[in-house]
Amino acid sequence: MPDHTHDFDYVVIGGGTAGSVIASRLTENPDVTVAVIEGGPSDVGRDDVLTLRRWMGLLGGELDYDYPTTEQPRGNSHIRHSRARVLGGCSSHNTLISFKPLPSDWDEWEEAGAKGWGAVPMEAYYARLLNNIVPVDENDRNAIARDFVDAAQAATGVPRVEGFNAEPFTEGVGFFDLAYHPEDNKRSSASVAYLHPVMEERPNLRIYLETWAHRLELDGTRAEGVHVRTKDGEELLIRARQEVVLCAGAVDSPRLLLHSGIGPRQDLEALGIPVVHDLPGVGENLLDHPESVIVWETHGPIPENSAMDSDAGLFVRRDPGGAGPDLMFHFYQIPFTDNPERLGYERPQYGVSMTPNIPKPRSRGRLYLTSADPSVKPALDFRYFTDEEDYDARTLVDGIRIAREIARTEPLAGWLKREVCPGPEISGDAELSEYARKVAHTVYHPAGTCRMGAADDELAVVDPELRIRGLDGIRIADASVFPTMTAVNPMIGVLMVGEKAVDLIGGESR
Ligand SMILES: Cc1cc2nc3c(=O)[nH]c(=O)nc-3n(C[C@H](O)[C@H](O)[C@H](O)COP(=O)(O)OP(=O)(O)OC[C@H]3O[C@@H](n4cnc5c(N)ncnc54)[C@H](O)[C@@H]3O)c2cc1C
Numbered sequence: 001m002p003d004h005t006h007d008f009d010y011v012v013i014g015g016g017t018a019g020s021v022i023a024s025r026l027t028e029n030p031d032v033t034v035a036v037i038e039g040g041p042s043d044v045g046r047d048d049v050l051t052l053r054r055w056m057g058l059l060g061g062e063l064d065y066d067y068p069t070t071e072q073p074r075g076n077s078h079i080r081h082s083r084a085r086v087l088g089g090c091s092s093h094n095t096l097i098s099f100k101p102l103p104s105d106w107d108e109w110e111e112a113g114a115k116g117w118g119a120v121p122m123e124a125y126y127a128r129l130l131n132n133i134v135p136v137d138e139n140d141r142n143a144i145a146r147d148f149v150d151a152a153q154a155a156t157g158v159p160r161v162e163g164f165n166a167e168p169f170t171e172g173v174g175f176f177d178l179a180y181h182p183e184d185n186k187r188s189s190a191s192v193a194y195l196h197p198v199m200e201e202r203p204n205l206r207i208y209l210e211t212w213a214h215r216l217e218l219d220g221t222r223a224e225g226v227h228v229r230t231k232d233g234e235e236l237l238i239r240a241r242q243e244v245v246l247c248a249g250a251v252d253s254p255r256l257l258l259h260s261g262i263g264p265r266q267d268l269e270a271l272g273i274p275v276v277h278d279l280p281g282v283g284e285n286l287l288d289h290p291e292s293v294i295v296w297e298t299h300g301p302i303p304e305n306s307a308m309d310s311d312a313g314l315f316v317r318r319d320p321g322g323a324g325p326d327l328m329f330h331f332y333q334i335p336f337t338d339n340p341e342r343l344g345y346e347r348p349q350y351g352v353s354m355t356p357n358i359p360k361p362r363s364r365g366r367l368y369l370t371s372a373d374p375s376v377k378p379a380l381d382f383r384y385f386t387d388e389e390d391y392d393a394r395t396l397v398d399g400i401r402i403a404r405e406i407a408r409t410e411p412l413a414g415w416l417k418r419e420v421c422p423g424p425e426i427s428g429d430a431e432l433s434e435y436a437r438k439v440a441h442t443v444y445h446p447a448g449t450c451r452m453g454a455a456d457d458e459l460a461v462v463d464p465e466l467r468i469r470g471l472d473g474i475r476i477a478d479a480s481v482f483p484t485m486t487a488v489n490p491m492i493g494v495l496m497v498g499e500k501a502v503d504l505i506g507g508e509s510r
Helices: 015-027 052-058 105-113 120-130 142-158 188-195 249-259 263-270 391-407 427-440 491-509
Strands: 009-014 034-038 133-135 172-175 177-181 203-208 212-219 222-230 235-246 283-284 294-298 312-318 326-331 351-357 363-369 379-381 414-423 473-478
Touching: 009 015, 009 222, 015 034, 015 188, 015 203, 015 491, 034 235, 105 120, 120 491, 142 172, 142 312, 142 326, 142 351, 142 391, 177 391, 212 235, 235 249, 235 491, 249 363, 294 391, 326 391, 351 391, 391 414, 391 427, 473 491
Parallel strands: 009 034, 009 235, 034 203, 235 473
Antiparallel strands: 133 177, 172 312, 212 222, 222 235, 283 363, 294 351, 294 414, 312 326, 326 351, 363 379
């Protein structure tokens, strides 16, 4: 006998960044029922999650799925990819830096076959976002971060930007916009902005917490629902009368498809997973924003105030013909030596860091399974710094040189006692590249593993309506559908994917 309490109009798998948007918007219509399958617990009342400045305390903890990378011969094999296991997903863990993707990012998607996702139509979705997106508050603007902004402006000549989302930019330095409430440093995550106000009030919204989706239920080519295991070990089939919406993120969306027999035939057969639908693009096109780090010791302690310890940044366009920035920096008000320490560097008592980052990386990685057992973590091979022209590594080398220029410039120079790593004696291109790659870390932006493309693009996983190619009744909406990486931090882009997904779903079936 089917258990009708587990039948809904829509089943949203993953109550994360995009999933929170979609579940909230769909249940605005009281006649529509929605189930959210979320692997983690609620974030309600959890100060460790809701307080933005405590984000580092969540790294590697009980709310982190914590995915390793495969060996990276040209990079850092020790990188761990944090993915949040809690309502709100990574927006409940991240630093909430909020950049509307640049027009050139959206236009690049459209050129890659994502018809209807160009800059002009996408603009409306930014206006819909419910998150409290504000510039870093005056009280959170640390004196050394202010001096970084002044020095970077003087050293590079880029414009100072107050409000990066006000208009498109190619270069600039300033304090970020953040999705937060400055008065108490609380997050304005996807769950806080979209679910908290409605989750107790809407009988048509049911959130299954600490419940893991491990296999899709298909009838021929139609997705009927998903098999889940609850916290208590109960196995349930949650059925979708209208659609399944997969929002488990760039690691777990392709992982669930592969375990459901949807993916590259040869890979699935090699693991003994029955092939339900041969879809060669699943897991391909693994993207990220890798960055390196330069650390300085300061003459003494730095003032305490901050929103989340990395409140300002710099964008540079080295190629004057480029559509957008091609080098980015976060400025950290802490000595970020976790990776350099592995090479023998020491952490100074007081210090700061600059982290050159590659906005448009050219290396492409791949996610794949190593076992048919759904509890085994997938392999993430980012192939960091493997692009043929060595563009990615060169970007970091250029970044270190620019960072040194900024550090030599007042008013920042007066704070700095010495460069700790890589250290002034490391100055040649080859040795800077070696250092930069070996200490590289991630800013946790995996994307692209179920990329969107034209309906006839065989390596695309979803079409421009976010429907999985060759299947019915199932879409994907999360960071995995990114055809290419946005030049800016991706969270706002993911929220906008969520908002647009609601329109696409509504256009057909609401
Ligand atoms: C530490 C950190 C800092 C970051 N900083 C920034 C930043 O400042 N600015 C920015 O723009 N971006 C930042 N990012 C990246 C950004 O947060 C992500 O790109 C974005 O939130 C991804 O959203 P998503 O909807 O694709 O996935 P997620 O938000 O990860 O949502 C996926 C959800 O699905 C659930 N789930 C997964 N698998 C299953 C399953 N099988 N069954 C049930 N539930 C499942 C998860 O528990 C999770 O809640 C950061 C990320 C991290 C981790």
